[in-house]
Amino acid sequence: MTTIVTLFSAVAICAGIIFFLAGTVGLLRFPDSLTRLHALTKADNLGLGLIILGLLPLSGSFSTALKLVLIWALVQLAGATAAQLIARLARPSGRGK
Amino acid sequence: MTPGLMATTPGGLLLVLAVVVPVIGILALWLVRWRAIEWVAIATLAINLVVSLATLQAVRASDASLVYLVGGWMPPLGLALRADGIAAVMMVMTGAIVAVTALYARGQFGFDPHGPERRRPMVFWTMLLAITGALNLIFVGEDLFNLYVALELLTFAAVPLVSLDGSRDTLAAALRYLVFALAGSVLYLLGVAVVYGAYGTLDLVVLAEMRGADGALLLAIALMTAGLIAKTALFPLHLWLPPAHAGAPAAASAILSALVVKGSFFLILGLWFDLLPPGLGAIGANGLGMLGAGAVIVGSVLALRQERLKLLVAYSTVAQIGYLFLVFPLATGSEAASPFASLAWTGGVLQLLAHAFAKAAMFMAAGLVYEAIGHDRIAGFKGLGRIAPITVLTMTLASVSLMGLPPSGGFSAKWLMLSAALGEGAWWWAVVILAGGLLAAGYVFRILVPAFSTPEAPAERKYPVAPVRECAALVLAVIAILIGFLPLAPWPLLAIGRIAQVSP
Amino acid sequence: MSLAPIDAATLYGLTGAVLVGIGLYGIVLHEGFIRRLLAFNLLGGGVFLLFGVIARRGAGAGFSGDPVPQALVITGVVVAFCATALAITLIERLAAEDDANDGDGSS
Amino acid sequence: MVDTLTVSAVIVLAIVAVGLVxxxxxxxxxxRMMAVQLxxxxxxxxxxxxxxxxGTEALVDAALTxxxxxxxxxxxxATTLVQKADLAAKADRAPGKPES
Amino acid sequence: MLDLALDLLITALVIGVALWTIRTRDDFAAIVGFVAYGLLLTLAWARLAAYDVALTEAAIGGGVTGVILLRASVRLKPVTTARTPIGVRVLVGLLCAVISAGLAAVVLLPVSPPPSLAADVRSHLASTGLGNPIAGVLMAYRALDTFLETVVVLLALFGAWSLTPDRAWGGRPGAPIPTASFGPLPLFGRLLIPIGVVIGIYIVWVGADAPGGKFQGATILAAMWILAMMAGLTEAPPIGRWRLRLLLAAGPIVFVAVGVAGIPLAGSFLAYPEALAKPLILLIEVALTLSIAATLGLLVAGPPETAPGTEL
Structure with a gap:
């Protein structure tokens, strides 16, 4: 049982790291702001999400696990909002509408 | 640890009152009705003056420091407040000058008790009370970090006074002042960190007993002194002072020039004479003395070249601060039993007092001149003596003290310092003191000569000035003169409770 | 007195010392007020780190660090924030005044 | 496991640090802002x-903050930038100035 | 070894970002660098096991300081200034290097054993009823510092308000914000603010016995208030309003009242009777949290810029 949990955690955290890596590579290599934003949201959502998913079984207590999920939700929510605002600014024509 | 030093003494509660009363005044100021704010402020300052006088009396009566352990916690864990002789004198000086300034400023800044609330009176009275509380804490604080909080309180209170007018130039002056003050605070805080890392305490009394001649202490004192010098506007870090002090309204300039710069100076005194092991500070003390000498000369020469009265008075502050720093080489070099029993020590304190009263009077007079004739260009002062006789008298008396002519506080201070310099064979400091006096005579006569001359056309007073305000300024100038009648010898009062004395 | 071991505390202590130098350099040499303010905050960060290192080395009595310097840092951070906010307000006000004097408000 | 988590922390920090470029x-x-967000x-x-x-609960709180x-x-x-853009647009549309 | 690798990475990044902040010519890039600096310092504090400070840095250094700086950068014109002559730069650089070297020497040659008040703090902590030693230092041993700090915060706000143009005195804080709704922002605000408020209160509450406390919690609450203002969900109250002023002053008033009550009840100003220590401290903390949150929020909002009654 513990081995399976450990394995699950390890895989999830590694996957998370890979998404962070993808986000960074995208941020550095993609040609313009909008595509970079796309890469960034990947790291925010999936990278952190997978790492937290991997940590959940290790967190020890229910309240800690709850806080971890909350952390993910907050970053998700804020990231999405910031992304929308940023996208609005980055659009070549200006402010849409 | 000397047990007697580490317990609350009778009358110790006065020190708490000195810090807390102004704070309560500030809170009340923002909650009472608009028309009552002046009365709240004046009542607070009156109580504060009584508290400081009572402190002085208690120190004299007991011939020892007043001590209060806040919350009953003993340093180094807790914070102690402590007033020795010199701190009590400083508190009385502050209490008296702010109280008189309050009378001078009453009804100013467009205060109309029946109109809507206005910005300037609210800000002025708030910051006046805050400066009072912050200075009291600087005088009685004993913990280096507690003193850091006091310094920040002082900065945050002083900066808005500089830009009270709201014009572009005063905003720029306030910003420059803030940058200097913040840089000074952070350097001071750096020194505090080094002290804690080396000694595990920040309490000045405990530190004075533990002090050794180690590099950490020297580094810490160097850093703290550098920071405090920036706040005191000692040459060559004086650049922020003239525009800031000249741009503020007269009542605020009086407080800034007479009192605020003395707060950080007082801390330098404490660091050098209480913490630095005797003998170690000699080179540094001479360095500070040389900066002071530079300030005396450069400040005076620049004052000579000013066209506007307020700027002239502000540059004069740069010069007069220079004299204060001559105390360091003179008192360290003295052969008296302790530096606090030396002529130079008393001379330095007298200079601090005399300058505070004379400079406050001078700035208030400058404000009254501006109100009387609508400008403060020195070139247009002809016939001023006829339209504003009391104000010109005030300027004359204050000038006598600034120049150091007898009988005046400035004379006593300079005479004591001169005697100390000659007694130690350090004639070069004597030359600086005399040269500074001559230059000061030069710049004050630039004001006084036209003021006393008869104009071609009879000058007219443009606006009426309340006699009570002219008298307020005059009272301060008279006190500056009266200080000159104190005996020309070391005051025993100034040696009461000095840390270096009580701990062998 | 002997050389400190190369541990986390020493490493952060050295970092604090370097940050102080960097911040001081910026305060003295930058002309723009915003930049000086940033340098002030960098310097402040270095000073606080030094407090933190002292706290870490003073760990004992079951605490992971000496609580007194940690508490001082908390006070210091709050005060530094207030100073920054006040300075920013002043900078913005000054800029607004300059804009008004320029005649046109556009940038 | 502790070691593995520390290694992961090092790797994540190194990766996002490269993003600071x-x-x-x-x-x-x-x-620039996106790099800081990362x-x-x-x-x-x-x-x-x-x-x-x-196993430090306090660090979870710090992460939460x-x-x-x-x-x-x-x-x-972003909000301030949008506001500024809107204000500039308003100024552009003001009479006397041609639409860009 | 592994730990040291992490610490090396963090310190290298902190120094790198600091250098960037000083060196870059672009003001905005410098500010972004500084925000990164704040984030990295949070990690540094975590590594130094100073969890209370890490929380403070996360809230203030990584959070609200960044907000005011970034906002200012958008509102201000970029200033380009000539570089100082190389000679001066080298001289200043040398002086700074000497100071750094002095401090490094102090770090490398520590006093042994390291001075610490940890044992003192521990031995008296029980009488305060608190479990968090930092709270003990802030609310009991050095309560005067904390009391005066709240006055400093309040004074900073009054100082910022003192920069109000005369005609705007008494008006609502901040520049008039165009009421255009920014798409997702109001929704985001409605979702985040309740969560943030709960987190803020939690951080204050937990502070008595674990890392956390009023300054950190109050900063979070202030940030949520600012968010509500930015999202157009609420307006800042006019600074002339009496109830607002009471809210700002409430913390210091409660603090000083409890402090003075300590004179007859516990023998000293700012002493607490032992049986009542914890409830009294909590009372002060609650009042302070509200006052500080309001003060910090208004400090970020800035002084009023339009006359009372003429807002958009």
Whole structure:
């Protein structure tokens, strides 16, 4: 049982790291702001999400696990909002509408 | 640890009152009705003056420091407040000058008790009370970090006074002042960190007993002194002072020039004479003395070249601060039993007092001149003596003290310092003191000569000035003169409770 | 007195010392007020780190660090924030005044 | 396991640190801001990894605070930028000035 | 070894970002660098096991300081200034290097054993009823510092308000914000603010016995208030309003009242009777949290810029 949990955690955290890596590579290599934003949201959502998913079984207590999920939700929510605002600014024509 | 030093003494509660009363005044100021704010402020300052006088009396009566352990916690864990002789004198000086300034400023800044609330009176009275509380804490604080909080309180209170007018130039002056003050605070805080890392305490009394001649202490004192010098506007870090002090309204300039710069100076005194092991500070003390000498000369020469009265008075502050720093080489070099029993020590304190009263009077007079004739260009002062006789008298008396002519506080201070310099064979400091006096005579006569001359056309007073305000300024100038009648010898009062004395 | 071991505390202590130098350099040499303010905050960060290192080395009595310097840092951070906010307000006000004097408000 | 989590923290921090090159390169404000946002998410990840690794509840709270406030900074910036753009657009549309 | 690798990475990044902040010519890039600096310092504090400070840095250094700086950068014109002559730069650089070297020497040659008040703090902590030693230092041993700090915060706000143009005195804080709704922002605000408020209160509450406390919690609450203002969900109250002023002053008033009550009840100003220590401290903390949150929020909002009654 513990081995399976450990394995699950390890895989999830590694996957998370890979998404962070993808986000960074995208941020550095993609040609313009909008595509970079796309890469960034990947790291925010999936990278952190997978790492937290991997940590959940290790967190020890229910309240800690709850806080971890909350952390993910907050970053998700804020990231999405910031992304929308940023996208609005980055659009070549200006402010849409 | 000397047990007697580490317990609350009778009358110790006065020190708490000195810090807390102004704070309560500030809170009340923002909650009472608009028309009552002046009365709240004046009542607070009156109580504060009584508290400081009572402190002085208690120190004299007991011939020892007043001590209060806040919350009953003993340093180094807790914070102690402590007033020795010199701190009590400083508190009385502050209490008296702010109280008189309050009378001078009453009804100013467009205060109309029946109109809507206005910005300037609210800000002025708030910051006046805050400066009072912050200075009291600087005088009685004993913990280096507690003193850091006091310094920040002082900065945050002083900066808005500089830009009270709201014009572009005063905003720029306030910003420059803030940058200097913040840089000074952070350097001071750096020194505090080094002290804690080396000694595990920040309490000045405990530190004075533990002090050794180690590099950490020297580094810490160097850093703290550098920071405090920036706040005191000692040459060559004086650049922020003239525009800031000249741009503020007269009542605020009086407080800034007479009192605020003395707060950080007082801390330098404490660091050098209480913490630095005797003998170690000699080179540094001479360095500070040389900066002071530079300030005396450069400040005076620049004052000579000013066209506007307020700027002239502000540059004069740069010069007069220079004299204060001559105390360091003179008192360290003295052969008296302790530096606090030396002529130079008393001379330095007298200079601090005399300058505070004379400079406050001078700035208030400058404000009254501006109100009387609508400008403060020195070139247009002809016939001023006829339209504003009391104000010109005030300027004359204050000038006598600034120049150091007898009988005046400035004379006593300079005479004591001169005697100390000659007694130690350090004639070069004597030359600086005399040269500074001559230059000061030069710049004050630039004001006084036209003021006393008869104009071609009879000058007219443009606006009426309340006699009570002219008298307020005059009272301060008279006190500056009266200080000159104190005996020309070391005051025993100034040696009461000095840390270096009580701990062998 | 002997050389400190190369541990986390020493490493952060050295970092604090370097940050102080960097911040001081910026305060003295930058002309723009915003930049000086940033340098002030960098310097402040270095000073606080030094407090933190002292706290870490003073760990004992079951605490992971000496609580007194940690508490001082908390006070210091709050005060530094207030100073920054006040300075920013002043900078913005000054800029607004300059804009008004320029005649046109556009940038 | 603790070691593994620390290694993960090092790797995540190193990765997002490389992303900071975007702060250096820009070119636009948004690009610089995005790099910091990535550092923010990475910092939260590092904190939670360390928190679970060392079993320190307080670090979870710190991560929570960071998560709450770090993105708040980018939103504040974006909002101000949008406001400024709107104001500039209004000024552009003002009479006397041709539509660009 | 592994730990040291992490610490090396963090310190290298902190120094790198600091250098960037000083060196870059672009003001905005410098500010972004500084925000990164704040984030990295949070990690540094975590590594130094100073969890209370890490929380403070996360809330203030990584959060609200960044907000005010970034906002200012958008509102201000970029200033380009000539570089100082190389000679001066080298001289200043040398002086700074000497100071750094002095500090490094102090770090590398520590006093042994390291001075610490940890044992003192521990031995008296029980009488305060608190479990968090930092709270003990802030609310009991050095309560005067904390009391005066709240006055400093309040004074900073009054100082910022003192920069109000005369005609705007008494008006609502901040520049008039165009009421255009920014798409997702109001929704985001409605979702985040309740969560943030709960987190803020939690951080204050937990502070008595674990890392956390009023300054950190109050900063979070202030940030949520600012968010509500930015999202157009609420307006800042006019600074002339009496209830607002009471809210700002409430913390210091409660603090000083409890402090003075300590004179007859516990023998000293700012002493607490032992049986009542914890409830009294909590009372002060609650009042302070509200006052500080309001003060910090208004400090970020800035002084009023339009006359009372003429807002958009």
């Amino acid at each position: 975007r702060v250096l390169r820009g070119p636009s404000r948004i690009d 550092l923010g998410s990475g910092g939260v990840a590092v904190l939670v990894l360390l928190a679970v690794g060392s 960071l998560a709450l406030l770090a993105a708040f900074a980018s939103i504040a910036l």
